[in-house]
Amino acid sequence: MSRIPLGILASSLPSGGNALTLISTTILNSTSSSVTFSSIPATYKHLQIRFAGNSTTNGSDFEIQFNSDTATNYSTHWLVGTGSSVSSAGLANQSIMLAFGVQTGMNTTATTAVIVDILDYANTNKYKTMRSLAGTTTTEICLTSGSWRSNTAVSSITLKTANYAYTAGSRFSLYGVS
Amino acid sequence: MPSALVPLANITLGSATASVTFSSIVGTYRDLMLVAQVGHTVASSLRLRANSDSGANYSYVSMIGTGTSTASGGGGGITYYPLTEYGIQATTPIVTSITHLMDYSATDKHKSLITRHSESGYQVSALACRWASTSAITSLVIFPGSSTFVAGSTFALYGVSA
Numbered sequence: 001m002s003r004i005p006l007g008i009l010a011s012s013l014p015s016g017g018n019a020l021t022l023i024s025t026t027i028l029n030s031t032s033s034s035v036t037f038s039s040i041p042a043t044y045k046h047l048q049i050r051f052a053g054n055s056t057t058n059g060s061d062f063e064i065q066f067n068s069d070t071a072t073n074y075s076t077h078w079l080v081g082t083g084s085s086v087s088s089a090g091l092a093n094q095s096i097m098l099a100f101g102v103q104t105g106m107n108t109t110a111t112t113a114v115i116v117d118i119l120d121y122a123n124t125n126k127y128k129t130m131r132s133l134a135g136t137t138t139t140e141i142c143l144t145s146g147s148w149r150s151n152t153a154v155s156s157i158t159l160k161t162a163n164y165a166y167t168a169g170s171r172f173s174l175y176g177v178s
Numbered sequence: 179m180p181s182a183l184v185p186l187a188n189i190t191l192g193s194a195t196a197s198v199t200f201s202s203i204v205g206t207y208r209d210l211m212l213v214a215q216v217g218h219t220v221a222s223s224l225r226l227r228a229n230s231d232s233g234a235n236y237s238y239v240s241m242i243g244t245g246t247s248t249a250s251g252g253g254g255g256i257t258y259y260p261l262t263e264y265g266i267q268a269t270t271p272i273v274t275s276i277t278h279l280m281d282y283s284a285t286d287k288h289k290s291l292i293t294r295h296s297e298s299g300y301q302v303s304a305l306a307c308r309w310a311s312t313s314a315i316t317s318l319v320i321f322p323g324s325s326t327f328v329a330g331s332t333f334a335l336y337g338v339s340a
Contacts, residue, residue, distance in 0.1 A: 020183035022339050025208070050209060050338070052280035052290060081241025081304070083252030110308055111290040113280045133278075135292045135306020137237045137252075143304060171281060173208060175182055175338075 018178055020048070025173040031056055034160035037174045042122035042153050044176030049099075049159070051114040053170025054107060058139075060164040061101025062114055064146065066128060066154045070095050073149045078102045080142040096160070097146030100134035106161070112136040117177075121154040128154055182339035183211070191331045194219055197321035200335050205283035205314050207337030212277040214261075214320060216331040221265040222323035224275060225258040228289060228315045232257050238307040244300065259307040262295050265323070271330040273297045283314040 021044070026035050040047070051062070065074075076098045077090035089102070099116050106112045114134040121128060128148040135141035148154075159172055184207065187200055203210070216224065237254035240263040251263050266273050277293040289309040296302050309315075320333065 018181045020181055020338070022182040025340065050278075050280070052209075052287075079241065081239060081250030083239045083250055086241055086243075086248040086250045111280070111287055113278065113290045113292045113306065115278060115292065133292055133294060133304060135239060135290075135304070137239055137254075137290065137306050137308040139239070141239050141241045141250075141292070141304050141306045143241075169286065171208075173340075 021176045021178065023174045023176050025171065027171045028166055028168050030168050031165040033165045034158055035172045036156060036158045038156040040155050040157065044122070044178055045120070046177040047118040047121050047154070048175040048177055049114070049116040049157070050173040050175065051159070051171065052111055054109065054111055054167040055161060055164050056108065056167055057164040058107055059104065060106040060161040062099045062106065062112070062134065063096040063160045063162060064099055064116065064130065065096055065158040065160065066148050066150070067152060067156050068158065069148070069150065074146060076144055076146040078142050078144040080140050082140050097130060097148065099132035099144055100142060102142055102144065104139035107136050107138055110136050110138040118154065124151050124153055126151060184337040184339065186335045186337050188334045189332065191327055191329050193329050194326040196326050197319050198327070198333050199317060199319040201317040203316050203318065207283070208281065208340035209338040210279040210282045211336040211338060212318070212320070213334045214275045214332065215271050216266065216273050216275070217268045217271040217328040218266045218322045218325040219269060219328055220325040221267050222325040223265050224261040224295070225321055225323055226261055226277065227258050227319045228309050228311070229313060229317055230319065231309065231311065235310045236307060237310070238305050240303060240305040242301055242303040259291060259309060260305060261293050263303055263305065264301050266297060267300050268297055269328060271328055271332065279315060285312050285314055287312060289315055
């Protein structure tokens, strides 16, 4: 067996540079149906969202909108496993992208983990794309990809759940990738 | 501004090894990320335990593609976080596993992880797992189910800043 005491090793490792920078973290003090990261600087190459939390009611989803655009400018495709079956589908011309909750969704007790990568978010020459890896032990594991049909740089991100709300203690973090 | 991705440990096995343990993990980060590239001496699944807990306190849901079929599995009351559903076939360190442990040091929630696993020529999979404990994670052990890691297998643990 190889046993690594981190207190000794960590001090001898080189630093990770500035490849990943925390921009903002929100931890809910009370239930909320949405969280918005605004005034996102355009100085990074990509963005990453990291979420761990629950919903107030079973079956909630995890939705994404950019720059408060609520028009039908989004598409999502997904691959999902529910513990008994695997399926794939997509939605075009929607008012949101889905990062999670395409089948059975979030849960009131088992924590949902979501990681979303938004690529070239500040580029004004292309549509914006995202991909996510997300799962809740008791409901589903999914891979999604989404697009926002706009060349505008992403300056705000709204994370929301349809019909229900995120619970107090749910955590939303936004990172910049250099 | 310091990087939010902080390397905590990075090891390469010089010989076949039954398991790798990361201990004394500080609680000052938000998440942990474990990147492993492994091979097994005998085909077996890849597993992870928190705080040496070998009780039936873990559960999971999975999604797998093999190139010819798909499958989804899940269950509870198991004694480890499964990082793969099917056994790793490769006997050279070419299998990639990237695991994110979210809010690993929180003491008011169970510990969830999401992981992606890639073994070219055999399988690609994703899993969501939970350890039903509100204890902060202070150690992790990664191990093959009934095998050993081959020499050259690598393991890197990172802290993601709060």
